[in-house]
Amino acid sequence: MTSLMERLWYGKSRPLMLLSPFAWLYRAVAEARRRSAITARVQSLPVPVVVVGNITVGGTGKSPLTAWLVDEIRAAGWRPVILSRGYGGNSSGYPLLVTQDALPSLAGDEPVMLAQATGVPVVVDPDRCRGAAFALDNALGDVLVSDDGLQHYRLPRDIELAVFDGERGIGNGALIPVGPLREPISRLASVDFVVVNGAVASDEMGRVPLSGFCGFAHPQMYAMTLQPTRLVNLISGETRSPESLNGKRVRAVAGIGNPGRFFLTLEALGANVTAMPFPDHHRFRPEDLGADADQILVMTAKDGVKCRGFAPDNAWVLYVEAQLPKAFSDSVLAKLRACSGPPTF
Incomplete structure (x- = not known):
C-alpha cells in the first residue's frame, strides 16, 4: 500500500467518495464470492481449523499473533501446522512444505519467517484447502492454523480471530476503494475473537471494554502488544x-x-x-x-x-x-478443546 493510500484511507474523511459505486460493487462481488465459497466447501475437516486474519488492508500484526498462537497451542499438547497463501513467493509447484532455510522468493517471506520463529510445519498453497489436505495426508499435525485466511471461505474453520492495528483502527470506515475495509464491520459479529494490536485501553484481564473500539464492541476482544x-x-x-x-x-x-x-x-x-x-x-x-x-x-x-x-x-x-493476556489464551484453548477434545500427548 502506498503512503498516499494510507493517508486517504486511514484518516477520518473520505476524499475518495466519488469511488463509492466501486465500493458498492466490491461489496456485492465479495459477498457473492463468500456465499459461493461457503456453499461449495466441505462443512468440516477431521482436525480443528483456526483462522487468523483481518478485515482491513495493511499490516495489523497477524504474523506475530500467529506465532504466539502456535506456541500456545503446542504448549497445550497439540501439534499445530501453519497454512499460508505464500504471498510474494513463486514456486513451480504447490503444496509446498516450507523449511527454515527455504527461499523467500519461492515460499514467500512470511511463511519462511514463521517457520523460523515457530519450528512447526508450514504449508504454502494459494489454495488453502489443498494445503490443508496435504497437511492431513502427511500427518503433519492435529490443528491447522491459517495465517491471513479470513476471506478464504472455501476453507472450513472452527475458530476465527480478527486482528486490528490499534492506532489505525478501521480508518475512515469505508470499503475498498473508498476506505481500507475488505468486509463490512458487521462481519465481526461472526468471528470468535477480536485482537487489537496496541494503542487501546484494556481492563485487568486484558479485555477491551464493551464500550468498544472504533465504534464496535465484541464480547471476546483483547489487547495485544508487540515486545x-x-x-x-x-x-x-x-x-x-x-x-x-x-x-x-x-x-x-x-x-x-x-x-x-x-x-x-x-x-x-x-x-x-x-x-x-x-x-x-x-x-x-x-x-x-x-x-x-x-x-x-x-x-x-x-x-x-x-x-x-x-x-x-x-x-x-x-x-x-506478541504479548497477550492469559484470559485470551485460556479462552482460545477452551474453544479448541471443545472442537477437538483434549490433546493427545
Whole structure:
C-alpha cells in the first residue's frame, strides 16, 4: 500500500467518495464470492481449523499473533501446522512444505519467517484447502492454523480471530476503494475473537471494554502488544538487547504493511532513526541496504529472511514477540478443546 493510500484511507474523511459505486460493487462481488465459497466447501475437516486474519488492508500484526498462537497451542499438547497463501513467493509447484532455510522468493517471506520463529510445519498453497489436505495426508499435525485466511471461505474453520492495528483502527470506515475495509464491520459479529494490536485501553484481564473500539464492541476482544526481544546480526549471528540501540544512529528499512509501527518501536528504544519505508513484501536489493559508516542498519524479521544472502556486516534484525493476556489464551484453548477434545500427548 502506498503512503498516499494510507493517508486517504486511514484518516477520518473520505476524499475518495466519488469511488463509492466501486465500493458498492466490491461489496456485492465479495459477498457473492463468500456465499459461493461457503456453499461449495466441505462443512468440516477431521482436525480443528483456526483462522487468523483481518478485515482491513495493511499490516495489523497477524504474523506475530500467529506465532504466539502456535506456541500456545503446542504448549497445550497439540501439534499445530501453519497454512499460508505464500504471498510474494513463486514456486513451480504447490503444496509446498516450507523449511527454515527455504527461499523467500519461492515460499514467500512470511511463511519462511514463521517457520523460523515457530519450528512447526508450514504449508504454502494459494489454495488453502489443498494445503490443508496435504497437511492431513502427511500427518503433519492435529490443528491447522491459517495465517491471513479470513476471506478464504472455501476453507472450513472452527475458530476465527480478527486482528486490528490499534492506532489505525478501521480508518475512515469505508470499503475498498473508498476506505481500507475488505468486509463490512458487521462481519465481526461472526468471528470468535477480536485482537487489537496496541494503542487501546484494556481492563485487568486484558479485555477491551464493551464500550468498544472504533465504534464496535465484541464480547471476546483483547489487547495485544508487540515486545522487542532481541537484536541479531544477520551475518555473524551476534545477539544484543534491543536497549543497545539507545542513543545510536539507525537506518531503519521496512517492507511491511505498516512500517510506521516499526519505526516508532525503534524510536521508543531511544534510537535516532532515519526511516526507509518500502512496499509490503518488497524484494530487496543490495542497493536498498546502504547506510552511513556511523549508522546501524536495522530491519524486521520478515525483511531479514529476504536480505540474509547480501546484507552488509552492520545489518541487524529486531525481533518482536506478541504479548497477550492469559484470559485470551485460556479462552482460545477452551474453544479448541471443545472442537477437538483434549490433546493427545
